[in-house]
Amino acid sequence: MQAETLKQQISAAKGEVDAELVLKRAKVVNVFTNEIEEADVAIHHGKIIGVGEYSGQNEVDLDGKYVCPGLIDGHIHIESSMLCGPAFEQAVLPHGTTAVITDPHEISNVAGTTGLNFMLETTRNLKLSVYFMLPSCVPSTNLDESGAVLEAKELAAYYRSERVLGLAELMNSYGTVNGDAKILQKICDCIAAGKNVDGHAPFLSGKDLNAYITAGVQSDHECSDVNEALEKLRRGQYIMVREGTAAQNMNALLPLFKEPYCDRCMLVTDDKHPGDLLRGGHIDYIIRKAIAAGVEPAVAIKMGTLIPAKYFGLKQNGAVAPGYAADLIVVSDLKNFTVESVYKNGVLAAEDGKMLEPTALSINEIAFARVLNSFNMDEITLGDLELHETGENERVICLTPHELLTSEKIIPFQNHPGTAPGVDVENQIVKLAVFERHHHSGHVGLGFLGNYGLKCGAVASSIAHDSHNLIVAGTNDADMVLAGNTVRKNKGGLAFVLNGRVVGELALPVAGLMSMESAEEVEKKLQALKAALKEAGISEEIDAFMTLAFVSLPVIPKLRLNTYGVVDVEQQKIVPAIF
Template sequence: MRKTFNTSYKEALRERILAASGVKRAGLVLKGAKVLNVFTRELEEADVAVQDGFIVGIGAYRGEEEHDLTGRIICPGFIDGHIHLESSMVRPEEFERAVLPHGTTAVVTDPHEIANVAGTEGIEYMLRETEGLLLDVYVMLPSCVPAAAMEESGAVLQAEELRRFYDNDRVLGLAELMNAPGTIAAEDGVLSKLEDAARMKKRVDGHAPGLSGKALNAYCTAGVASDHECCKKEEALQKLRRGQWIMIREGTAARNLEALISLCKDPWASRCMFVTDDKHPGDLRRLGHMDWIIRRAVLLGADPVTAVLMATLYPARYFGLRENGAVAPGYRADLAVLTDLEEMRVERVYKNGRLAAENGRVLHKGIPSAVCKKGADGLGGESFQSVFHSFRMAPVRTQDLKLEPEGDTVRVIQLTPKELLTRERLEPWTHVAGFPPGVDPARDIVKLAVFERHKGTGHKGVGFLGGYGLKAGAVATSVAHDSHNLIVAGVSDSDMALAAEAVRKAEGGIAVVKGGTLLGILPLPIGGLMTPMTAQAVDEKLEELKRLAAGLGVREGIDPFMTLAFVSLPVIPALRLNTCGLIDVERQEILEVSFGETQFRNEKVGGKLYGSGENISPERK
């Protein structure tokens, strides 16, 4: 899908040049506003002339169509440099409807969530679903499917499976390289992916929390150009010194802006950008998208113009989007019209020179691919079967949750407030009346289980979670980064089994259970990650489920579902649980492997991890 430059391009360019020079009237002129110049950091009082979707002039112009924007500020449309669209839980068409009114005109997505479920078919689905949107959706190819050797996802993607996607103009590079240990060890499979990206002159994004010293040098030597996992300024500065760009993340689960706010000034800001990573529809509707991050940065002390640049020019420079990120001749007419720079209220949004949203309402949107429109089954017809029918697992039974004491202590995965990091918490085994062994709500210890759901292996991990706050019932979800197996937390084995079964029968979703009763469920039948419902409907259902979870004791300030979704991800320190068992992320070791009522210890052989239990897949034995 390479661009071709033919007579039609030449004629369009001629028209733009003539409009820029004033020989002819421009198609559209926005008059009377102050224009934010991202190059000189000035506010210029000038008209903005637009022809065929491009800005052709800043100055005094007449247009075939003129809009009076007196008293307003025109700035470039916002760019989210790193997001997983699947985490919005809605189809890309609905995501566009949610973010366009907030001034977002482009996003860079990593579809590794759907790729972990459906492999290359998942990537193809996201490309097809986004190709007709008005919102520019660029793609970074998933670098780690699965995220780690100690994962069981629905697919394994090597360099040869990814290579063909580089022919698509919207593919900008290789997404977050979570396999930092494999990169530093120069593993052949990782090097093949890096070689392809280098040959195509594409960006490589990073994901390496806590990496420093010679290991960081090796990671940067491999060509990894960015990181979005920094939660402390000291770590971010180390990576900036080694030439990496820092993506300052402020999403639904992980919020690092306050800790990194001092980077939002010279000399660091020009190598930083704002990103969301993961964003639930409720946050998008009530708080906003990139406009909310800019607004929050200003409240925390950032200069407003600098904050705007970190969501416009700087991400455009990083990704090589030469037509994006500025209000200047030759740039796309992707514009956010603001009431002022402090409140950052977006009044109008122009996309490709066309009024797309006004006062929070979408006026014009893109057209999704016909291939992905609803079929007879209510979803995708006969297309993308591995996306729309992704559950292949046996029913979950109460006895599948049993876990008997081994030794005197139990390892508890302790959550860290407002961060994705966890720590190990050692507690004595107890048996509190009315609860399964080890579960003690009074000490904030609940049971946690992860079930493989892609290939019917029957594998599972069972352990304990702290800091979640649950006092009764259970919460289950098929959104469990990054392999998206079925994860459930609870204080009752029977309630956990019921919640897990509700999700399985729905072929994906989020369920809340108490006392043998299903209190509520949000079905997510698209890969177990997304729904064809509207963003408003999803938001309302999620809020209902959050209230139910809070009623069961989930701590205030914790998103019960987004937080739970990351507990199984074995690439973020320090302790995780997945279908392989309990994982020490920093040592990359399986500490405990659980299957039924039996516990197994791991052994390290030839530098690779092998479990001695039935739940370790054959290729890992």
Template sequence: MSTTKNNTYDSIEKKQIISTATGKICADLVFKHATYVNVFSGELCTSDIAISGQTIVGMGSYHGLQEIDCTGKILLPGFLDGHIHLESSLVSPTEFAKAVIPHGTTTVVTDPHEIANVMGTSGISYMLEATEGLPLDVNFMLPSCVPATPLDESGAVLYAEDLLPFYKEKRVLGLAEMMDYISILDGENHVIDKITDATAFGKQIDGHAPAISGNDLNGYVAAGIGSDHECDSFESALEKLRLGQYIMIREGTAAQNLEALMPLLQEQYASRCMFCTDDKHPSDLLEKGHMDYIIKKAIALGANPITAIQVATHNCAQYFKLDKKGAIAPGYDADLVLIDSFEHFQIQSVYQKGNLVYDGNEIVPFAKPIISQELTNQAHDTFHVKPLTTDDFMTENPCGIIGLVAKEIVSTNEGLATAIDLTQDILKVAVVERHKMTGHIGIGYLKGYGLQSGAVATSVAHDSHNIIVVGTNECDMAFAVQKIIENKGGIVVVEKESVLAELPLSIAGLMSEAPLSEVNALLEAAKDKAIELGVSKSIDPFMTLSFMSLPVIPTLRLTTKGVFDVTTQKYI
């Protein structure tokens, strides 16, 4: 369509909006007698809310082709998740949308960092196609650190020139969490070029700097980093907020920071805050919810309900320059959530761009996005590993012992071991490179996992997503890894070379094609089997394991090259 035709269409639509707003013509949809949260004035207002097509056009007294009586209920802007990795849900974007829409989420900002580490730019393209046209606005921040560190062996390495073409995409809002703050402070070209490009396009740049402070933080912020979601204390968050960063208050599956950051939800700070989940696993989505869970928890912890709504909607939209999102006002997208009250917070219905997407009982059916055959084939062919045997996991050399910390993803240095010792809870752990058939296998030992028999393996191994396996014997370890390869990814629990439980994740070894409820059932069954084999109940068998291969978190980690001391930056 030519620019002239586009302008003509926009003019007709604009005239329709103005005529509806002024009452000259009937609205498409009117929420009658609606008590709604005004995010600008911080109050509850009451009026009719008129919708024309996808747009809110006015509040006052209106009549519509369809009218909904909202007496006794509260109308809210649709909720926004400021930072999430969709892959963490372990299901396709379509299934993710089905899960979160009933919880009032109408917009998310995703970082396809996980699939990009497996597939490179093709992974980004896959997620763009897999989210196109969903009744959930999925916006993107481009992965800034693929791999997370040069120590990783990922499926791809992304440079600034690789990301550049994606900035033309309307749904690309900027550069995702910049984890490599050391390279920024050192002025390394490979990260400075990425920041410069994002700035040139007028895009936002998200941060990831849990330990940075003082002059280093000044340098990090001065580089153009506009936000941070890695704040686990009020003091660290306030230091960043005072320097102008937006604080993403994270309440996800792996990390929950809301309680610690509750002091931010007061008038003098709240306008610089937004909510995010970072990661949401199937059980959390099914049992707790999504953004509605965070809002309800914030209110229960003492937050002003209107403040909580502002943080969950308008603040996030403002930061990401989503100028038509996050408010109930003329000219804004008709993304709306109707609830019964702040006390019970039961969602009655959800509208996305003026269309009913959840009626209070079930989601309105929608068409699944079409993904090109080439990208589909690539996403289902990401394992390139030579056949493995028990001997591949044997070593007589002393290897580092990674000590687990209950309910944390940090680890401790527990010395060296030369063999498995179940009496001391010392297990063998290995990371198998699976992208380029290098044959690299890093071997170490793990203490605190608790396994007494068999082996556990997964291809969800942050951030490069090689295969990580822990076992009481090398035979079961080899068998578990081979099963992961056969399934084209996923999670397995084995004993005596027999599969006790498995969850195939055939999309890049990260996501399943199955419905969320089915994926959750398989995941929970696998957890149960792992616990039956002795895994400590104080840890998540798979999530804990998945972080043991990420060499940016202290103290010890395991890469495809062996046990690495993050604090000394040396292999043991």
């Protein structure tokens, strides 16, 4: 900031000259004291310069509507919205989100630093402030087969960017507490740069938790139990209360929405599909849901504004107060918490659910060829799905509704007519396959999935956390082959096949993760797919694609399936699907 600009702001704050913009007769949500103040909000050169009684060159009479700080999502993977930067902005900014802290480890697992650079470049000129945490685990563990490997030396230079705030979710907690040298180097580089280290350690407790925090890990977003969250709070971590498409932990963590806990807790979404963003909202949805559950509105708002700003060192964000950035939202009442207008740096950016000047997507196809052509695998054949293990029992990966955790079930090996061996439609057990798609290795992991609900056909997706190989679930091999090859042909995406016919598909050619279309177009195709899958038996409590996407992630208990086979996460070893 120039001294002359600062002088002008001070003069306007004193009332010596009119502010550029004044929001008159507002009810200001004070996130420092949890109070509601009746006052004008004065803005000059993009900054709030006063809360009180002011005159402005331009005045907007709010007539008692509420002014809140712009909302901040402290942990999200933009890739999981299936949208590129501009389309993502158009989905979330009208809901009051003025800043996000994103972890681009999805695209980095596919395309390494080229993927990371793609995300930095395509979010650079948005009105939405997009900050980054560098992906810490590419791949997530040694038991994963990703498209790239990012070591400390590849990440170090990025810390010089003001948009990079630290090291993202350290999901290899096992390696961290056991002193893995490569992980510790990443942590040391981040701390030396004066930036934050985020955590990801479901159910880590006791001395292992102490060791994890000693290593420098400052937060956790995987708590699904309030006692787990309280233990981590007592040991000094910040807790990110997650409410996304697949993982919905807010209700279990409601006791944290009060003093003293709320001062070290923030609201995050982690992963959210475009339709949930468009219809339900983003951080505003979590605030609305919390208020409906009896949470004090100012507390819920603080957890979605001031707390993430403080944690990430965004010193001029997260409050309606002098000296803070004029990132503001206007809502008519706190019960419904419907965002009517959004100001970014003091300029009206969105109104009545729409951005006023949407940003266009521009991609350098030569520089990002690796991102746009990420499939390197042969067509799938029936032979690829042949089970080579033998035995009397099968090990089933069982899904948990609204959670990312899975459980293990051992049952007698099934062989029902009309389905693939091992499948038991009546008891919600389908066949599962994961195909390596990055290095033409031909590796295929086979197993069985429970509680998915699919009664016929096959589902395929190139979104399979975190390495994003091609995952296919189905009741018969022929449909699984066609579903997988449909996604391969589209250079990534989703597909549903029934009786040898492609019922629906959504192409995601950007790293096999994102579309270049609008949120509305992506959601239209996604909803058609989900409607067809609902008819095919997918439970209301399971998101057909978001939940399936996490079945490959070998860092969340209990069982997962990736290109190496069935992974016992707690033991960090491959176990047989049939024995």
